[in-house]
Structure formats: C-alpha cells, structure tokens
C-alpha cells in the first residue's frame with residue numbers, strides 16, 4: 001500500500017486505582033462473586049445521590065499534568081444516555097464538553113515510525129475525561145450474564161489526536177501511557193484485569209492528500225498486540241476496498257484475535273444519539289490554582305527522566321537504563337540495591353540478564369519475586385569481597401530465586417566460600433601440575449595458552465571455589481620457575 005498512508009488515533013480507557021467506586025462507597029477491586037460489590041447508587045435505584053470520588057479526580061488531574069495537558073478550572077459531569085444492560089441507570093455519568101484535561105502530548109520513541117524524525121515524535125492528547133466504568137457482560141450460548149461489580153469503577157478516557165501513522169507508533173504510545181500511569185500509581189494498567197483497554201480509529205488516505213479518509217473504529221482491544229495487529233489488518237484491508245472502486249463507511253468493527261481480522265459490528269452512532277446533558281445530581285467541579293499545584297508537587301519522576309538520570313548518575317548504557325526503567329518496580333528494585341554495591345553496572349547486569357530471565361521463566365512479576373533488591377545487592381557484595389566467585393554466584397542466585405534465602409546463608413549451608421587461603425590453593429596447583437606432565441612440557445615449550453587448561457584443572461579440583469586470580473598468579477609462578 002505504498003500510495004496510501006494511515007491516520008491513527010486512540011481512545012484509551014484506564015481504570016483509576018482508588019479504594020472505592022466513582023460515586024459510591026463500594027470497593028474498587030477486581031473479580032469477586034458477580035454482583036456482590038454493588039449498592040443502590042451504582043445499581044441506579046431511584047432517589048439515591050452520587051458523591052464524586054475526590055482521589056479519582058486528583059489522579060485524573062495528575063494524569064493530565066503528566067501528559068502536559070491544560071487543567072480545567074471549571075469542569076462538570078454529564079449524563080450519557082443509552083439503553084443497554086451494562087448500565088443499570090440507562091445512562092453513564094461521564095464528561096461531555098468540559099473535561100478535566102485538554103490539549104496535552106506524550107513523547108514516544110521507537111522503531112518503525114513515520115516522518116522525517118524517525119524514531120521519535122510527540123503525539124497530541126485531545127482530552128482526558130473522567131467517567132464511571134460499565135458492567136461486564138458475559139455471553140454464553142443461549143444466555144448472557146451481567147456482573148455489576150465493575151459498574152461505577154472510576155475510569156479515565158484518554159483521547160489522542162489523529163497523530164499516529166504506523167502501528168508501531170500506536171504501540172509505543174500505548175506503552176508510554178501505561179508506563180506513565182504505573183509510575184504515578186494512577187493505575188496498575190493490568191490488561192488481563194481490564195484495567196487498561198483501547199479502541200483505535202483508523203483511516204487511510206492517498207499520500208500527499210490533506211483530507212482525512214473515512215474513519216473506522218475498532219473496539220475493545222484488550223492487548224497492545226491486538227491493537228497493533230488490528231491496525232496492520234485495516235491498513236491492508238481499507239486500500240483494497242478503495243482500489244477496487246468501493247467506498248468505506250464510517251463504522252465500528254470488532255477484532256477476532258484467532259482469525260487475525262476485523263469484522264463489522266455496527267454503523268457508528270453520532271454523539272447526538274447519546275443525548276448528553278449536565279447531571280443535575282452533581283455539582284460542577286472547580287479547581288483553584290493552588291489545588292493544581294498541590295497535585296503537581298506529588299508527581300513522580302517519569303521514565304524518560306529516570307532513564308537519563310540512570311545514565312548520568314550510575315554510568316549505565318542507554319540500553320541498560322532503558323530496560324531498567326521500563327517498569328517502575330524494576331527501576332525501584334535497582335535503586336534499592338545500587339546504594340549497597342560498589343559497581344552499579346554489575347547490579348544492572350545481574351538484573352537484566354539473570355533476574356529478568358528467571359522472572360520470565362517463572363512467569364511472575366518482580367513484585368512477586370522472593371529476592372529483594374537488597375538481597376541481590378548483598379549477594380553481589382559477596383562477589384566484590386571475594387567470598388564467592390562470579391560462577392558460583394549464579395548457582396547461589398538460582399537457589400535464592402527458588403527459596404528466598406539470603407545469599408550468605410546459602411553460601412554457608414552449601415560450603416561455597418571461595419578458597420583464598422594460599423596454602424590450600426598451592427596444594428591444588430601442585431596437584432594439577434603433578435598430574436599433567438605433557439601439558440607442563442607444552443608450557444615450557446612456549447605454548448603459554450595451556451595455562452587455561454591448568455586453571456580449569458585447579459577450579460575442578462576446588463569444585464569451582466578457588467579464587468581464579470590467585471590460581472593464575474600461582475600457576476604462572478610455578479610454571480615459569
């Protein structure tokens with residue numbers, strides 16, 4: 001499709017982490033027996049009054065500040081009227097023309113980007129508004145179930161400008177939003193629990209054309225990968241329709257992950273169908289400058305800034321710093337341990353190559369890991385002070401990962417202390433020399449590489465515990481004598 005380019009915009013829904021729901025005191029928690037976390041307010045009984053959740057509003061403002069939005073001093077909630085079983089009131093409390101946050105942007109970096117500045121660009125944020133989540137519907141053969149536990153959970157909708165041109169840009173944008181929300185503790189963004197969901201809008205136009213093509217919306221994408229694949233599919237499908245002389249209608253499509261294709265759900269309703277009007281039960285929200293500044297003061301360091309700081313403060317490579325700041329929990333883990341070790345790079349290597357590999361092998365998150373940042377640092381200290389060799393450390397670490405025990409305990413229990421006693425090492429060196437006359441001759445004939453063979457022999461005799469530097473030094477001394 002060389003003669004077409006895609007125009008992509010995203011609508012991302014993020015559940016906000018709070019104790020209670022948006023307008024009632026029901027717990028905001030995932031799962032549970034269906035319809036057990038409900039009350040007259042979130043079930044829409046007559047005569048009840050909603051009370052807005054202050055934390056949810058503050059976190060929405062925080063999300064706006066972190067994405068460079070203007071924060072509205074005056075905002076209000078509206079009723080979005082529709083008739084569907086996922087909302088018992090027959091309307092959803094949302095925000096229409098006066099959302100909390102407007103006109104922001106998010107910086108993304110990656111591969112497969114469009115434009116001149118390959119690999120780096122800003123994506124505009126149109127608005128962020130706050131609403132209540134809807135119930136979860138489960139469709140079974142012959143019947144459907146509805147669970148209102150999710151109805152009323154505070155939900156942010158983050159609407160982007162149509163600034164993306166490739167699926168990779170959309171993927172990087174989603175990833176960046178997730179990072180920001182997690183760093184700020186606004187949401188865990190656990191997609192398997194539906195805490196982050198996205199709809200994509202995509203149209204295609206001939207390269208060089210200014211006018212946008214007909215917008216197609218793909219709804220309910222529950223993974224970044226699904227978003228990426230559905231965009232690739234539409235970028236393939238839409239030009240084919242146009243090239244065959246067909247026309248595209250504005251419509252909503254679904255994504256079939258197994259078949260790897262989108263399918264028609266319905267032709268799109270306009271905003272008018274929702275009959276928005278200000279919720280008469282809720283007062284408008286006014287924010288003073290000092291309220292906004294108070295929230296600004298609580299904002300965390302963001303991943304890009306942290307990455308740069310890691311490069312500067314700890315002399316890490318860009319790559320290492322990027323891997324370590326991918327998730328806040330990993331960055332925190334590193335920062336806990338780095339205070340305790342001599343060389344930050346050693347700790348970074350252990351986290352990136354050993355810890356992340358073990359975590360992925362066990363399919364657990366770093367929060368679930370039994371080895372804390374301090375424990376890993378304590379193990380590295382054992383290498384730094386020559387108590388154990390780097391090779392033995394790998395076995396020690398594997399044991400720590402399995403049992404959660406401290407490194408010194410494992411080293412003691414298994415007798416893994418490095419042998420640094422000169423007399424003991426000398427005995428092993430003598431033994432290795434005495435057992436291998438041909439190799440001694442080779443060395444004396446000038447083949448100095450054979451020293452590695454002797455190091456191997458001594459390490460074997462010591463069961464990997466001899467200090468390698470001492471072994472090499474002593475071998476040289478004896479063989480050169």
Ligand SMILES: [Zn+2]
Nearest residue numbers: 024026039042
């Ligand atoms: Zn409730």
